[in-house]
Amino acid sequence: MSSPREGFATSLGVVVLALAAVVALTTLAVGRGATPTTSTSPPVTTTTVVRERPQAGWAVASASGRGVMVDVTTIRVHGARFRVVRLRARTTFLRWHVGLGDPANYALVPLDAGPSIDWPDEGPAGVVAVFNGGFKQAAHAGGAMADGLVLVAPTPGLMTIALDAAGHWAMGEWGRNFPPIGFHAVSWRQNLGPLVLNGAPTAAASGPVGAWGSPLGQVPSEPRTGIGVDRSGNLLYVATMSAVLPIQLATALVRAGAVTAMELDINPYWPILGVPTAERHHPGMPYAIGLAGSEHAATVYDTGWFRDFFVALAEPTRWTCQWTGPGLHAGAVPQPQRLRRVGVCSPRAPYVASSAGSFSSR
Numbered sequence: 001m002s003s004p005r006e007g008f009a010t011s012l013g014v015v016v017l018a019l020a021a022v023v024a025l026t027t028l029a030v031g032r033g034a035t036p037t038t039s040t041s042p043p044v045t046t047t048t049v050v051r052e053r054p055q056a057g058w059a060v061a062s063a064s065g066r067g068v069m070v071d072v073t074t075i076r077v078h079g080a081r082f083r084v085v086r087l088r089a090r091t092t093f094l095r096w097h098v099g100l101g102d103p104a105n106y107a108l109v110p111l112d113a114g115p116s117i118d119w120p121d122e123g124p125a126g127v128v129a130v131f132n133g134g135f136k137q138a139a140h141a142g143g144a145m146a147d148g149l150v151l152v153a154p155t156p157g158l159m160t161i162a163l164d165a166a167g168h169w170a171m172g173e174w175g176r177n178f179p180p181i182g183f184h185a186v187s188w189r190q191n192l193g194p195l196v197l198n199g200a201p202t203a204a205a206s207g208p209v210g211a212w213g214s215p216l217g218q219v220p221s222e223p224r225t226g227i228g229v230d231r232s233g234n235l236l237y238v239a240t241m242s243a244v245l246p247i248q249l250a251t252a253l254v255r256a257g258a259v260t261a262m263e264l265d266i267n268p269y270w271p272i273l274g275v276p277t278a279e280r281h282h283p284g285m286p287y288a289i290g291l292a293g294s295e296h297a298a299t300v301y302d303t304g305w306f307r308d309f310f311v312a313l314a315e316p317t318r319w320t321c322q323w324t325g326p327g328l329h330a331g332a333v334p335q336p337q338r339l340r341r342v343g344v345c346s347p348r349a350p351y352v353a354s355s356a357g358s359f360s361s362r
Helices: 248-254
Strands: 006-014 018-029 059-064 067-077 082-088 092-095 127-132 142-146 148-153 160-163 169-173 187-191 220-231 234-244 258-266 271-276 309-314 321-324 341-342
Touching: 059 127, 067 127, 067 248, 082 248, 082 271, 092 160, 092 187, 127 234, 127 258, 127 321, 142 341, 148 271, 160 258, 169 220, 169 258, 234 248, 234 258
Parallel strands: none
Antiparallel strands: 006 018, 006 169, 059 067, 067 082, 082 234, 092 309, 127 271, 127 309, 142 148, 142 187, 160 169, 160 187, 220 234, 220 258, 321 341
């Protein structure tokens, strides 16, 4: 596997009407003392923007005019079957939601980051994936912030996924050139130390299992989930309901392409995944792809769930248009990050709810 770029965050800028600036700012803190770098592609016309293409070995779950949004595959490690979901960085964006009761100050968080999908705000963009978050606050696995409100203070050295107002992500070890310069996070979530760095499992991944959560009945092999970022900046969710060790999860993440990765929740009750084959714009629709053996349908996120989770949404079809929130400014927090389209967008309203509960096309 080729060496990773150190950094991730993407941004699509808008140039005068006929031009689209496709900017991929990649920020991954991939090692102690590493210095993040950025890579920016030059502006191109809308006729020369390369669509996100299918890849051999991956099945396309959903696509738009920009190309592939979400694709999936299966990886086996020592007999365990892992479901892998890949969010393409140029066609999707991500939001983090608190749980219904965890962290402790969840009730202070605005609806756009609350314990259920905020359908009036997130429905118009279209949900393309949902999946579980990390450990509960009582596990002392790290800090969290939502809409600028620090729910639990960050712990230096722990792995963190951060999201900016436009839902672009960055991942790295807190305090080790992270958060990266120029990345303005509105939310972030920590969960333990690094599971993968520099495209390889960390030494800790093969160390004492107790460092990776408290297994039920002190049996070290458990269902486990994790997320990582590949060298193209795409986000990878990897999960299994089989009983596995942390090193098996780390190995699966690396085989999926992760250069940096962190563990999410474990144990049979908490792994949850839902991937539709068409954008979900309102609650109640089933998810076509899930996690075999999971104890819960992903539709629990439609109305509210006990623990935190992530929601992946579709960018507009036009390269000259994107969804974004207002970002943070001086003043009291939290500050709701209500989505709006910016740039040169379709003149039609983006998915306006009808009386029948369906949505018009954008």
